[in-house]
Amino acid sequence: MILITGATGNFGSKAIQHLLNKGLPAKDIAALVREGEDAQPLRDKGIDVRMGDYADVVSMRKAFAGVDRLLLISSSDRGPVENRTKHHINAITAAKEANVKHIAYTSFVRKPGHEDSAIADFENSHVESEKFLKDSGIKYTILQNGIYQEMILAFVGEKVAETGAILFPAAAGKASWVLREELAEAAINALTTEGHENKTYNLTNNTSVGFEEIAQYITAALGKDIHYSSPNVEDFKAILGKAGVPDMYIGMFVMWGTAVAEGMMDVEDTTLESLLGRKPTTVKQFIDQVYGSVGSEENH
Template sequence: MDDTVLVLGATGKTGRRVTSLLGTAARPASRSSATKFDWSVPGTWEPALAGVTAVYVVPPENPALLAEFVPLAVRSGVTRLVLLSMRGAPDDDPFEAAVKGSGVEWTILRPTWFMQNFDEDLFAAPVQQGELAVPAGQGVHPFIDVRDIAEVAVVALTEQGHAGQTYELSGSEPLSFAEMLARIVAVTGKPVLYTDVEPDDFAASLRGLGYPDEIADLVTMLLVRIRRGEEAHVSDGVQRVLGREPRTFADYLGSSSFA
């Protein structure tokens, strides 16, 4: 497929990797990209969609915005949508429903927590400061390397055979936070303490960092699910799409800023 693919969230963890893999076929879009796209400014949507036939959708916080965007994309000539969702999304998830009801080819990606959160996002600052405090107990979870998500997304965006599919994506190693931090320490030589905290205290700390209430509550709930042992299972979406095993935590560490 030689058509142009609009990549939303192009400066984010998955979006910039999808952009890199697509090369000249990508039209990266974000608030800071050459192609401007802002979920809160609908006037940026139509210009970004001009001439594209597929979209990698990193959704907004408000599902109503995606429900408004999808019909516009279809009217603009888009024939394929690949949505970044999340593990545990309900079957009636409004973000997924907007894509599934589009009338064009769609693929849903439901990944686990990202390995790159340890050096690029939510956990990066605490790890650098020497203590990570989250309400996950000793629960284990098969974190995924975002490079695997990007590769799956590009296949779904550019190849046939993935329409109507929902891919559950995970790494192959269910690890606890303590185990992952121990592996980081083994690479960096810098001690990092893992502390299990109460969910309410963690949610309050996120709000103190400026996270909206709904995001703070969602992140806390997902971590509590790990604590309860509800997120230990391994999924096979990477193997199904790419025909290989997912990258390991060691693979991630070797390519990260910890190396």
């Protein structure tokens, strides 16, 4: 039995679909969901839906009963960092008590100097979680995932085609953007094939890309000039504040923009390609898929 946590989320739902695509019977797949989440689509597929919460070890221990392999998708808790770390520790503790044999954990790409970076708290949560997993004695596969290509859309803004401008404080920094769909597929491949136990993998793209290049890709896809500028952080905050963007989102954009500027996600690696058995989707391919149809519509 394989169990996927966060099963109704973007990553978890894709992971379950990849298990089904590989031919695993639905009766051999379990999904962890919280009370109140809409899990009916999973039940309709024949998935064994189990209730549990990262904040409740007892509920997870019950949910993990009879599970051999577990895909532990990292907590999306937006409260204090301790919550995220505590959630992971709770899940690993429950898994050990339920005699789960192997955990694949979705961590995040990490570089030297991360302790002093804009994403230090986020990274440290994963560092502590990885250590706890390794010390648990459970066989593990740590998936240090790159930043999602889908986040590019949030960073450039939904009106980029109208404004012709990308405003983001990433300077000339680059990141190794990866498609969430392919990270979910790689996670399932690592959990269902041999040779991945007690391994830590960098799952990033083969090439890192900065926002100058992203602007060029969107320009080509839209057939309209898109210009990138990187204001200093204070000016960026002021611009977003005047536009009515909530403080929580301003803080998130500043954190990630600064981290890109610092090069914290500029890690080129071919492990994802190896796990997929093909080259991962490039940023240009992703941009073409998203904006190509917009450009063709505007040109008619």
